[in-house]
Amino acid sequence: MTGPDDTGRAAGNGAPPHFGPGSNSAVLLRRLELTVRHRLDGLLQGDHLGLVPGSGSEAGDSRTYHPGDDVRRMDWPVTARTQVPHVRETIADRELETWVVLDLSASLDFGTAACEKRDLAIAGLAAVSHLTVHGGNRLGAVVTTGERVDRYPASPGRLAADRLLRAVVATPRAGAGRRGDLAEALESLRRPPRRRGLVVVISDFLGSDAQGTADWERPLRGLSARHDLLAIEVVDPRELELADVGLLTVVDPETGQTLEVPTGNAEVRRRFAEGAAAQRREIAAALRRAGAGHLRLQTDRDWLADVVRYVADRRRAGSGGASR
Numbered sequence: 001m002t003g004p005d006d007t008g009r010a011a012g013n014g015a016p017p018h019f020g021p022g023s024n025s026a027v028l029l030r031r032l033e034l035t036v037r038h039r040l041d042g043l044l045q046g047d048h049l050g051l052v053p054g055s056g057s058e059a060g061d062s063r064t065y066h067p068g069d070d071v072r073r074m075d076w077p078v079t080a081r082t083q084v085p086h087v088r089e090t091i092a093d094r095e096l097e098t099w100v101v102l103d104l105s106a107s108l109d110f111g112t113a114a115c116e117k118r119d120l121a122i123a124g125l126a127a128v129s130h131l132t133v134h135g136g137n138r139l140g141a142v143v144t145t146g147e148r149v150d151r152y153p154a155s156p157g158r159l160a161a162d163r164l165l166r167a168v169v170a171t172p173r174a175g176a177g178r179r180g181d182l183a184e185a186l187e188s189l190r191r192p193p194r195r196r197g198l199v200v201v202i203s204d205f206l207g208s209d210a211q212g213t214a215d216w217e218r219p220l221r222g223l224s225a226r227h228d229l230l231a232i233e234v235v236d237p238r239e240l241e242l243a244d245v246g247l248l249t250v251v252d253p254e255t256g257q258t259l260e261v262p263t264g265n266a267e268v269r270r271r272f273a274e275g276a277a278a279q280r281r282e283i284a285a286a287l288r289r290a291g292a293g294h295l296r297l298q299t300d301r302d303w304l305a306d307v308v309r310y311v312a313d314r315r316r317a318g319s320g321g322a323s324r
Contacts, residue, residue: 099154104121113300196226241276
């Protein structure tokens with residue numbers, strides 16, 4: 001686990017800085033900004049710098065179809081009226097509005113590798129900010145902790161994005177025994193409806209309803225009807241498999257429930273790994289059903305390398321939006 005003074009480790013092992021109590025947030029944010037700028041600008045040059053590839057989303061005029069045109073842009077009403085194939089051109093909207101839904105509930109205050117999941121979530125917000133805030137684009141955020149929901153209006157410019165990051169870092173940690181409510185934060189973006197743009201959801205996606213199904217899936221589906229979606233899943237390796245450390249006492253930070261786990265038992269470790277894998281598969285399936293692109297960041301991996309790989313893959317695929 002990183003400590004307040006472990007600021008120099010971010011560049012060496014790929015871990016973001018630890019925004020713990022007593023840390024110098026201004027220094028850590030500056031270090032994070034420099035790391036993000038150096039890595040992303042160095043590896044994602046020119047047209048690759050961005051999260052939403054493609055020519056645009058606003059409908060333009062129709063024109064006659066030419067061989068090689070994207071058949072997904074066929075204008076069927078005009079084609080039916082004229083009996084001549086037409087395609088609908090799109091207008092590139094240079095002023096993208098991006099909303100980030102950031103989950104900082106108590107389950108994010110956990111980490112057994114290079115950082116806490118909370119630090120990784122804030123780093124993901126910094127990367128999204130760097131990739132989207134340019135050319136008049138606006139960035140806003142909804143931050144939920146389970147105790148409070150903070151809304152920051154979408155504003156253009158790097159200075160506004162920096163203010164947003166500072167405000168998010170200063171968000172108090174949720175108290176023990178308070179469950180997060182990602183679904184409520186997502187619903188707040190649906191009503192009232194906002195202009196078409198990009199919605200990025202950063203969470204561990206561990207919330208579920210009384211039936212055990214993801215309570216955030218339905219509002220996420222609702223957002224996909226109007227926006228491009230990107231889900232950034234934040235994971236710690238100990239959530240995927242247990243280490244053999246003998247009898248381990250674990251506490252659920254969102255319910256306060258305590259459980260003793262005999263990690264020395266190989267069968268217990270196997271069943272835990274199988275259950276965790278099944279849970280992550282269901283999360284991935286729910287995100288696909290919602291029409292969201294899916295990027296996983298882990299506390300034991302080089303998170304910026306994963307961001308670069310994801311953005312480069314989307315550009316090569318030319319999806320024009322979230323992976324479906």
